[in-house]
Amino acid sequence: MKWGKNSVGWHNGSKLHLIINDCGELLAFSITPANVDDRKPVPDMTKDLIDKLFGDRGYISQKLFEELYERGLQLVTKSKKKMKNRLIKLIDKILLHKRAVIESINDHLKNICQIEHFYHRSPFNFLVNFMAGLAAYTYLPKKPSIDIYPNDLPALPPTIF
Secondary structure, eight states: OEEEEOSSOEEEEEEEEEEEOTTSOEEEEEEEETTSOTTTTHHHHTTTOOEEEEEOGGGOOHHHHHHHHHTTEEEEEOOOTTSOOOOOOHHHHHHHHGGGHHHHHHHIIIIISOOOOSOOSSHHHHHHHHHHHHHHHHTOSSOOOOOSSOSSOTTSOGGGO
């Protein structure tokens, strides 16, 4: 973590990057200083993953897309406003709209597991609080999840899923 200054004053900022599955379970996480590019931790976090990875616009990069695609992982994101439209599979578009579940998980981590705490006096205390919050989240009986096998969508053929 690095100290940085913004309009409010000096602070020790960090970002939490999460990868989850459709059941809301944590697959990978990374903590970076707040001034690190969002795309930097992605290759290390996705080493053992295949198929599809859904992210927000902050992860758009041709180089990152190609690197992940060579390993069998397709990065799916919304387009930026000034980008050309591109064709996207219907199931990818539906799942991209379900990406908001990660915000629910962030909310659970902050409010229920109390992972967001501003007054740590040492990096060790920060890491202990952080790991305890992640462990508490994994034991929650009901996690935010996505029903990717919906029974109430008869218009979609089952081959999509």
